[in-house]
Amino acid sequence: MMAEPMVKIRSVRKRFGPLEVLKGISLDVLAGGVVCVVGPSGSGKSTLLRCVNRLETLDSGRIWVDGDLIGYREQDEKLHMLRPAELSRQRQDIGMVFQRFHLFPHRTALENVMEGPVTVKRASKAEARQRAAELLERVGLADRAHHYPAQLSGGQQQRVAIARSLAMSPKLMLFDEPTSALDPELVQEVLAVMRDLAGSGMTMMVVTHEMGFAREVGDHLVFIDGGVIVEQGHPREVLADPRHERFRTFLGQVR
Amino acid sequence: MAVSRTGDPTPADRTRAPEARLSGPASRAGGPEAETRAGEPELAIKAVRPPRPGRWLTAGLATLFLVWLAYTIIVNENLHWDVIAAFLLDGRILGGLWVTIQLTVLSMAIGLVLGVLAAVMQLSGNPVLRYASALYTWFFRGTPLLVQLIFWFNIGLVFPTFGVGVPFGGPKLIELQANELITPFTAALLGLAINEGAYMAEIVRAGIRSVDPGQREAAESLGMSHRQVLRRVVLPQAMRVIIPPTGNQFISMLKTTSMVSVIAGAELLTVSQRIYLGNFEVIALLIVASVWYVVLTTLATIGQHYVEKRFERGHHALPARIRRNLRPFARGGA
Numbered sequence A: 001m002m003a004e005p006m007v008k009i010r011s012v013r014k015r016f017g018p019l020e021v022l023k024g025i026s027l028d029v030l031a032g033g034v035v036c037v038v039g040p041s042g043s044g045k046s047t048l049l050r051c052v053n054r055l056e057t058l059d060s061g062r063i064w065v066d067g068d069l070i071g072y073r074e075q076d077e078k079l080h081m082l083r084p085a086e087l088s089r090q091r092q093d094i095g096m097v098f099q100r101f102h103l104f105p106h107r108t109a110l111e112n113v114m115e116g117p118v119t120v121k122r123a124s125k126a127e128a129r130q131r132a133a134e135l136l137e138r139v140g141l142a143d144r145a146h147h148y149p150a151q152l153s154g155g156q157q158q159r160v161a162i163a164r165s166l167a168m169s170p171k172l173m174l175f176d177e178p179t180s181a182l183d184p185e186l187v188q189e190v191l192a193v194m195r196d197l198a199g200s201g202m203t204m205m206v207v208t209h210e211m212g213f214a215r216e217v218g219d220h221l222v223f224i225d226g227g228v229i230v231e232q233g234h235p236r237e238v239l240a241d242p243r244h245e246r247f248r249t250f251l252g253q254v255r
Numbered sequence B: 001m002a003v004s005r006t007g008d009p010t011p012a013d014r015t016r017a018p019e020a021r022l023s024g025p026a027s028r029a030g031g032p033e034a035e036t037r038a039g040e041p042e043l044a045i046k047a048v049r050p051p052r053p054g055r056w057l058t059a060g061l062a063t064l065f066l067v068w069l070a071y072t073i074i075v076n077e078n079l080h081w082d083v084i085a086a087f088l089l090d091g092r093i094l095g096g097l098w099v100t101i102q103l104t105v106l107s108m109a110i111g112l113v114l115g116v117l118a119a120v121m122q123l124s125g126n127p128v129l130r131y132a133s134a135l136y137t138w139f140f141r142g143t144p145l146l147v148q149l150i151f152w153f154n155i156g157l158v159f160p161t162f163g164v165g166v167p168f169g170g171p172k173l174i175e176l177q178a179n180e181l182i183t184p185f186t187a188a189l190l191g192l193a194i195n196e197g198a199y200m201a202e203i204v205r206a207g208i209r210s211v212d213p214g215q216r217e218a219a220e221s222l223g224m225s226h227r228q229v230l231r232r233v234v235l236p237q238a239m240r241v242i243i244p245p246t247g248n249q250f251i252s253m254l255k256t257t258s259m260v261s262v263i264a265g266a267e268l269l270t271v272s273q274r275i276y277l278g279n280f281e282v283i284a285l286l287i288v289a290s291v292w293y294v295v296l297t298t299l300a301t302i303g304q305h306y307v308e309k310r311f312e313r314g315h316h317a318l319p320a321r322i323r324r325n326l327r328p329f330a331r332g333g334a
Ligand SMILES: Nc1ncnc2c1ncn2[C@@H]1O[C@H](COP(=O)(O)OP(=O)(O)O)[C@@H](O)[C@H]1O
Pocket: A016, A021, A039, A040, A041, A042, A043, A044, A045, A046, A047, A048
């Protein structure tokens, strides 16, 4: 077998009260791979991503990122819940980009990008500022460094949010519908940054409705419906020839 | 045709990358001006207001009333303006003023710390902490401040000594007499601060709850600890909601300190009372005290304005600092 996958998801189940949202999901993301997750609204896509960086706890199943079991330590055949500090340590290596950006409104673009390294990694201000400026340059926002989020367009905010995650040098980036809250004309500038990031070898899990992006950038496409993976495969193949009726119906709706 | 959207178009402006002019606030400035430059006629508005006789009438009546009020006060022989003037800068009055300021600042500072602690406890996952915090606010908001002040002043009747040692009757390492420890000032500070903390807890809690939960999640995904999330992300944003009512609490506290006069706290009202008990100039000294209270609240109101502005950071479309920073871009430089 080849190298261990960067993300290994096994038999993950999650319920909110009476509603079982994830009913046994298993999935691998290879290092440097881009997995696109698609599915109707409410099918559990966000929940799956949030389980990977443990914004949600699992009811059963296991998730490993780069060989580390997320949320637990296995010792003497027993699972021990991680302490908050250990959990934070795991999260440092997993970037997350949200549908609604969630930039820190009281900090400028530059300060947003500096926040992680300065607060979490105790980097020096000068060093963090230098790196933040480079990252803003990379997402095409060098000239917006001193703007507050309220002064930026949605597309610009999302690019700052991506830079903010990248500042932690993560091993894995999670994107939860990063372009769904954007005006149509702003979608492409964010997708361009993500395409560039994929090209640079970042491992990515992307929940999206942008089938063009999935076809072009994705290595693997997963269609989730009703809390299970209904269909998966190489994006070009599954999109050209969807097997399941539900997937076909879904594709008809998003196109 | 291409209408430049900046007020001051230059060649550099037109050659900027398309992305750079997406919808930056800078590029919106001067829209209408640009229109007129494109050859539109200028339609100036110089309209005549409709007459408003009612306005003049009420303004006149109000002025008349105020003049009459001022007149009756100034000519009133019972008001002893000379005495008021003499005592306004009296050493004892200024001493009392200083105690009032100290009590206000210290009890607000301690109250704020207690309030943040109680609010964080209230929102924590630990049920014991939650109940302890609820008990605190319930008790101290449920009993009159006056009663609490008298209670703290007389705490020696309940606990004659305070010590550090093994609890539940073990040996004492340090022991202090309550009567030495509890001066009117410390009793006043205890009463005011602990009572204030109970009110601040509610204000801080509302502030923390006003912060979008997504902010917490974004900070946690960066790997921040609970403490870092609170200190770096949640509290600074909660401040925007916390500051205005805290300013009101501060202004209210300036005057609430006068309650300390029941335990002879040596603040402004107490010293005024001491003076008028000697010279019987009751009204004159109450006016002296009131003048100082008004001065303090006025200064505090001005301060409140500036602090609120400071914490509005990032919530206005264009704060002054950014407007300055934008100027080079508006001219087309990058
Ligand atoms: N914290 C929560 N509490 C209760 N129900 C939730 C919670 N989060 C998500 N859900 C429910 O779980 C289902 C799946 O949600 P989600 O993962 O956000 O779907 P998707 O991202 O695919 O649209 C939805 O029905 C949603 O209402």
